[in-house]
Amino acid sequence: MHELSIAESILNIALCHAEKVSATRISDIHLVIGKLSYVMDDSVQFYWDTIAKDTIAEGARLHFKRVPAELLCLDCSQHYAPDGETLACPNCQSTRVKVVAGEEFRIESIDVETPSSPSPLPLGVEG
Amino acid sequence: MPLNVPIVENILSANDRLAEENHSRIEAAGVFSINLMASPGAGKTSLIEKTLPRLTDKFRVAVVDGDIATSLDADRAAAAGAQASIQINTGGECHLDAVMLHGALNQLDLKQFDLLIVENVGNLVCPADFRLGTHKSVLIASIPEGDDKPYKYPGMYRGVDALVINKIDLLPYIPFKMDFFQRGVEALNQGVITFPVSCSTGEGLDAWIDWLIQNIKR
Numbered sequence: 001m002h003e004l005s006i007a008e009s010i011l012n013i014a015l016c017h018a019e020k021v022s023a024t025r026i027s028d029i030h031l032v033i034g035k036l037s038y039v040m041d042d043s044v045q046f047y048w049d050t051i052a053k054d055t056i057a058e059g060a061r062l063h064f065k066r067v068p069a070e071l072l073c074l075d076c077s078q079h080y081a082p083d084g085e086t087l088a089c090p091n092c093q094s095t096r097v098k099v100v101a102g103e104e105f106r107i108e109s110i111d112v113e114t115p116s117s118p119s120p121l122p123l124g125v126e127g
Numbered sequence: 128m129p130l131n132v133p134i135v136e137n138i139l140s141a142n143d144r145l146a147e148e149n150h151s152r153i154e155a156a157g158v159f160s161i162n163l164m165a166s167p168g169a170g171k172t173s174l175i176e177k178t179l180p181r182l183t184d185k186f187r188v189a190v191v192d193g194d195i196a197t198s199l200d201a202d203r204a205a206a207a208g209a210q211a212s213i214q215i216n217t218g219g220e221c222h223l224d225a226v227m228l229h230g231a232l233n234q235l236d237l238k239q240f241d242l243l244i245v246e247n248v249g250n251l252v253c254p255a256d257f258r259l260g261t262h263k264s265v266l267i268a269s270i271p272e273g274d275d276k277p278y279k280y281p282g283m284y285r286g287v288d289a290l291v292i293n294k295i296d297l298l299p300y301i302p303f304k305m306d307f308f309q310r311g312v313e314a315l316n317q318g319v320i321t322f323p324v325s326c327s328t329g330e331g332l333d334a335w336i337d338w339l340i341q342n343i344k345r
Contacts (some may be wrong), residue, residue, distance in 0.1 A: 002221060002253040017134050027129055031138070038252070038282055065194050087281070088314045095313040109133045 007047035014110050015056055023112035026057040030111075033107055034104035035069040060110075069102030142257055145225035149232060149260025156237035158189075159343045160245065162223075162259050164283065165267035166276075167249030170293040172200045173326040174267060174335075175244060176207040181336050183208040186241040186300040186343055190288075191215060191231045193223040193248045200246060211235055222253035225260055241343050263288040263342070265284030268295040274303045284315045289322065291335060296325040 008027065018026050041064045052058045069082050074096040075090035081095065088095050093121055153160045165171050176191060180235065182188055189211040190204035201214035213224065213231045228245060237243070245261055247254045266287040268276060271294060277284045284290075290312065298305070312319065320338065324331035 001258060002256070005220070005224070005257075006138060012141060013136050013138070014136065017132055017136075021130065021132055023130070023132075037256075048158070086278070086311070086314045095310075097314075097315050099316075105139065106137050107134045109131050109135075111128050111129045111131050 003043040004047045004051075006039060007051055010044070010107060011048070011051055011055070011057060012108055015055060017110060018056060018112050021112060022115055023114050026055060026060045026101075026110050026112040027113065028061050028063060028111035029057075030063050030065065030108040032065045032067060032104045032106050032108050034067045034098065034102035035068075036102040037105040039105075040062075059087050065108070067101055067104045070100040071102075072098045072100050074098055139256065142225045145229055146258040146260035149225055149228055150262075151260075152209040152232055153237060153243060153260065153262070156240070158237055158240050158243050159339075159345070160243040160263075162245045162247060162254075162261040162264045163267065164247045164251075164254045164264065164287070165249060165269070166251045166272060168205075169249070169267045169272060170248050170326050171249065171267055172203050174291060174293065174324075175204050175209075175246060177326045177329070177332055178244075178336065178339070179204070179207040179209055181332075182242065182339065183210070186240045186340075187239060188236075188244065189213070189235055189240045191228065191235075191243065191245045193217055193227065193246060195219055195221075195248065204244075204246075210240065217248060221248055221250050222257050223247050223259060224257040228259045228261075231237040242339065251276065251283045255286050264312040265289045265291060267291045267293050270297045270301055270303050270306075274305070274308040275311070277308065277315055279316050284312060287316065289320045289321065289338065290316075292321065292323045293326055295323045295330065296328045 001010050014029055043077055071082055072079055073096040076087055076092040078091040081094050089096055163171050187210045190209040191213045192200040193215045194200055195217055198214040201212040204212040213234055215227050217232055264287045322335040324335055
């Protein structure tokens with residue numbers, strides 16, 4: 001259910017930005033998702049195929065760029081990737097840590113076709 | 128060549144914007160608000176039932192209840208003394224979002240209240256991602272759930288402002304290692320204020336009530 005809400009949010013944002021450039025089709029959507037944000041790629045793509053039907057984003061491919069988690073220990077200044085079991089610092093075991101990367105959950109860009117940037121494919125040929 | 132349109136927008140930005148709007152409305156009315164989250168059966172409604180009778184002689188409390196179906200929880204909140212209780216049936220959604228709370232706020236004359244308690248859908252995953260616009264997020268953990276929950280549901284434990292540990296009267300009967308649990312919490316949310324309580328015996332509830340009153344009066 002959660003992935004459905006996410007797919008709907010992505011669709012709304014993509015359609016809004018596509019409209020601003022008078023796009024006729026959205027072909028690709030580039031997402032940046034941190035390791036600490038929990039999203040199932042397959043599940044979002046599955047819902048996408050249903051909710052994007054009959055919009056200019058129908059058939060768009062979703063690309064998930066995963067960003068590894070990176071933490072900073074506030075006690076010993078160690079930068080590290082958590083091992084999954086705990087977020088505590090492997091160097092000094094401190095739990096005073098700051099998340100430097102891994103919480104990303106955003107749309108980076110979309111690839112669209114506009115009247116001024118026609119598809120490289122000749123008319124009538126399916127991609 | 129197709130055109131690449133840079134966006135760089137948070138996926139849940141629409142929800143976040145509406146959460147900000149909810150927050151402004153609540154704040155402008157001078158109401159303190161909490162988003163109460165927990166797994167099913169941890170004691171969200173029980174805590175509300177124990178909390179309301181100790182507040183409603185001095186403060187006016189509204190409760191918004193999120194559930195997939197039924198108005199059982201809103202009925203219990205009303206019976207416990209809530210001056211208003213509104214049930215949101217999510218119809219299958221596993222969490223409340225800012226849109227749903229927005230709709231509930233429209234049914235409340237916020238100026239009539241001092242405290243707004245939003246009881247989220249029982250779930251340790253999804254509610255963490257959907258901000259509602261309340262002042263504080265509160266998580267209720269409970270002893271029978273097991274001591275490994277901070278490790279298994281880090282997203283929820285990381286984002287909350289206060290943690291209630293319910294059913295501590297069951298500690299003698301359940302192999303719950305409190306130090307293991309607390310270490311997991313500390314690693315995710317250092318220094319988060321914690322209230323060990325039992326809604327059955329009433330133990331520990333004073334500190335929780337005091338915290339609420341302090342925040343209401345702020």
